[in-house]
Amino acid sequence: MDDEVPLFRMEGVSKRYGGVHALDKADLVVRAGKVHAILGENGAGKSTLIKIMSGVVAPDEGRMMLDGREVSFADPAAANAAGIVCIFQELSLIPDLSVADNIVISNPPTRFGMIDRKAQQAIAREALERAGGGDIHPMELVRNLPLSRRQIVEIAKALARKPRVLILDEATSALTAADVETVFGVLKRLRSEGIALLYISHRMHEITELADDCTVFRNGRKIATYPAGSKTDDEVVQLMIGREYSSVFPPKTSNVDPAATPVLEARNLSWLQRLNGVSITARAGEVVGLGGLDGQGQRELLLALFGVLRGVSGEVLIDGKSRAINGPRKAKAPDIGMALIPEDRKTEGLMLPMSVRDNLSFAAMSQISRAGIVDQRAESAAIDRMIKLLAIKTASPAAAVGSLSGGNQQKVVIAKWLMVGPRIILLNDPTRGIDVGTKQEIYALLRQLAAEGAAIILYSTDYDELIGCCDRVVVLYDGAVKRELVGPEVTEHALIASALNIDLREAVA
Structure with missing residues (x-):
């Protein structure tokens, strides 16, 4: 097995930007029919690595080999032609084009010099089925799809190019839990078909479920390669950050007066069919979590509080006084002092x-x-x-x-x-797609801001974050508050049971 020629090999590859070594003499071996996970903090060199592999940038030194033959790629089209296809964390879709147009945009089928729409739709349907998106219509405009479905289209677009090496850069970070399971099934099938998968994720449970081999990068250098499952999470994180792994979440030291007037209070907020009579409070020094399965109205609630949505009914009170927040300008004015950290940093x-x-x-x-x-x-x-x-x-x-x-x-x-x-901070899944070290810094910052008197509402798709960061968690289901968990009640069991609309006593039984 050791004598087998790997599908792809990288040896001594370096890339500099000015005086900064983005990648320093990196080595990597990727084998057919295997999932190879790449781990490391943001800035560790992972993005530069995959940009070189996929022809986006050229290395300063080193070499790459495909099937034992040295290769170089002048651009992504050359890498795609060789069978190396990358799904980047930032979507490459054109919102005003259809799903089918996006999937075949680089090589559309033609007939008599014109795009063959029938063949185009057939290619798109096949690719969507392979990506687990058979319910997505090929002629739907991409802009009409939610972020999680756009990610499925991005995966379908890559599969339509018939990859031999498929690179996935945080490809599940925008997906719902159900979509993640679907994509996992797709990736496992691709592995069984002999495709090599290079998988980048900060979600350790995904690495545990999918990976065969793992390589850790730090400060542009390869630190270690090891079989998946041979190291504990603590050992892996220590390799990634280069220091002893401390507790991820800082202690909850805030002393909130439950009798104090809330800095922010929402009463019976409703909007279309997405919010159904939501009431929530946040006091100075408190971190309030929003839980529940993805898509249950959490994002809409934050947008409603910040004045982004039109036609919201109900009432918002600031320091006990009813206020009409009709837009972000009003929300962030000094007399209200609200800030919204959006979900998609690239576009929002x-x-x-x-x-x-x-x-x-x-x-x-x-x-x-x-x-x-x-x-x-x-x-x-x-x-x-x-x-x-x-x-x-x-x-x-x-x-x-x-x-x-x-x-x-x-x-x-x-x-x-x-x-x-700001006195009121709304956060929409703020740590999605970032590394463990940066997450720790953000968690510490949240507790510091709370200690200084800020009222914080945090929506996260990560149950560990809700448990580790929040004083209370309000769980939403179908656009309404299902349950409020306080202090020691905030457990993984309680969060999952509430998210699934299961009575806690029934779940225990």
């Missing part, structure tokens, strides 16, 4: 081509301006303070935010809203 939270400085300043213009003119000294001081507070790794504030790792981009999103000095 950042302007990727613009600098870190511009992104950080954008939400706080009213705070750092006088008579419509930006106070550059105040702006620079605030930006430097945020970069230091969140330990944002950037070459300078002038660097394009799109050049940062995913974890540091997420820190910029959070820092942008902290520039406003």
Whole structure:
């Protein structure tokens, strides 16, 4: 078996950006019919590795071999032609085109010099079936699909290219639990068909379920390769972060007065069929979690509180007084002081081509301006303070935010809203797709903000985060509050039973 020529091999591959080693003499062996997991913090070199493999960027040194023959790719089309296809964390779909158009966009079938629509739809249907998205209509516009279904279309698009090596970069981070199970079934079938799968995820349980082999990268270098299951999670995380693994969640030290007037209170919020009479409170110094299966109204609740949705009925009170929050501008005004950390940092939270400085300043213009003119000294001081507070790794504030790792981009999103000095912080799955070390920093920041008096509402699809971060968890089911769990009641068993609308006594029995 050791003498077998691997399907793909990388030897001594390096890539520099200025004086920074994004990848330093990296080695990797990928075998047919195996799932090879790539682990590491954001900024460890994983993204650079897969960009080189898929022809997005060229290495400075080293070599790649496919079937034992040295290869190089001038662009992604050349890599695709060789059978190396990548599904990036950032979707590559064009929203105003149909699902079928997106799936075959690089090589559409033609007839008499025109696109053969019938053949196009047949290819799209086959690819969607293979990706577990047989319920998605090929002629549906991508913009009409929820984020989780768009991810399925992205996977179908990759499968339509007949990959030999399929690279998945956080491909399940936007999926619902049901979609994840579907995709796992697809990946296991592809493995049995002899396709090599390179799998990048920060969800350790996914690695445990899928991977055959694992390789850990840190600071651009390969640290270790080992058979999946041969190391404990603690050992793996220690390899990733290069230091002893401490408790992920900081202690819950806030002392909230239950008799105090809530900073934020929602009464009987309803919107279309997505919210059905939701009532929730958050007091100063409290972290309130939103639980439940994905898609039960949690995101809509946060958007309603922030004034994004139109036609919401019910009442929102700030410091016990009813307020009409008719838009984000009103929500973030100093007399309310609300901030929303959105779900999708790429499209909702950042302007990727613009600098870190511009992104950080954008939400706080009213705070750092006088008579419509930006106070550059105040702006620079605030930006430097945020970069230091969140330990944002950037070459300078002038660097394009799109050049940062995913974890540091997420820190910029959070820092942008902290520039406003919010009293109420709404977070929509803020740690999706970021590494363990950055997650720890964000958890510590949440507890620090709560200790300083902020009222925080946190929606997370990760039960461990709800248990480890929250003082209370409000579980939503079908757009309504199903149950509220407080303190020691916040357990995985209680969260799952409530999310499934199962009576807790019945679940115990």
